[in-house]
Amino acid sequence: DGGITQSPKYLFRKEGQNVTLSCEQNLNHDAMYWYRQDPGQGLRLIYYSQIVNDFQKGDIAEGYSVSREKKESFPLTVTSAQKNPTAFYLCASSIVGTRNYNEQFFGPGTRLTVL
Amino acid sequence: AQSVTQPDIHITVSEGASLELRCNYSYGATPYLFWYVQSPGQGLQLLLKYFSGDTLVQGIKGFEAEFKRSQSSFNLRKPSVHWSDAAEYFCAVGFNNDMRFGAGTRLTVKP
Numbered sequence: 001d002g003g004i005t006q007s008p009k010y011l012f013r014k015e016g017q018n019v020t021l022s023c024e025q026n027l028n029h030d031a032m033y034w035y036r037q038d039p040g041q042g043l044r045l046i047y048y049s050q051i052v053n054d055f056q057k058g059d060i061a062e063g064y065s066v067s068r069e070k071k072e073s074f075p076l077t078v079t080s081a082q083k084n085p086t087a088f089y090l091c092a093s094s095i096v097g098t099r100n101y102n103e104q105f106f107g108p109g110t111r112l113t114v115l
Numbered sequence: 116a117q118s119v120t121q122p123d124i125h126i127t128v129s130e131g132a133s134l135e136l137r138c139n140y141s142y143g144a145t146p147y148l149f150w151y152v153q154s155p156g157q158g159l160q161l162l163l164k165y166f167s168g169d170t171l172v173q174g175i176k177g178f179e180a181e182f183k184r185s186q187s188s189f190n191l192r193k194p195s196v197h198w199s200d201a202a203e204y205f206c207a208v209g210f211n212n213d214m215r216f217g218a219g220t221r222l223t224v225k226p
Contacts (some may be wrong), residue, residue: 042219
């Protein structure tokens with residue numbers, strides 16, 4: 001079964017701690033994305049990567065970091081510098097093809113709560 | 116600035132009634148257009164997409180959407196809503212590897 005997995009589903013963190021969210025895909029997609037979702041604000045792009053060992057900041061990258069060491073994995077670290085990290089985090093992937101843009105496939109999400 | 120607007124934050128319809136969810140975009144050229152659905156606590160599922168060609172596109176679960184270039188709109192429709200359609204719906208536009216999402220419309224279905 002091809003798809004995107006995110007773990008854990010729920011994550012609790014104390015203030016001042018870094019935490020890493022996992023995202024794995026077996027769709028053989030080149031591009032991967034991290035979004036943050038807050039009520040009434042839709043999805044906002046944190047980081048994206050179109051190829052291994054390369055990634056770009058999205059609209060709200062401050063306080064977050066990523067790595068792309070393998071094609072199938074794109075972990076997101078929420079650092080202590082992120083002032084308001086409580087949110088629902090969604091990972092997505094897509095092919096990088098001849099179109100200007102390709103549809104994104106989403107994982108089930110991770111809900112992060114800072115205590 | 117490029118933007119996507121979903122004017123309705125929350126819509127309530129009766130089961131069996133028709134549904135139309137609105138989406139307007141502001142882009143310099145015709146972008147690629149998508150509608151996604153999200154059940155509570157879940158990821159997003161693609162309902163349908165428009166790249167080019169016929170401006171009326173059919174999607175999964177009986178949904179359809181019509182692209183109107185003159186109005187910069189891509190409204191989602193369903194002729195008869197089922198209780199299982201209750202969810203949040205997101206319009207998204209993509210252009211040059213940049214995808215933007217609307218704020219979403221929450222759909223409640225009354226029995």
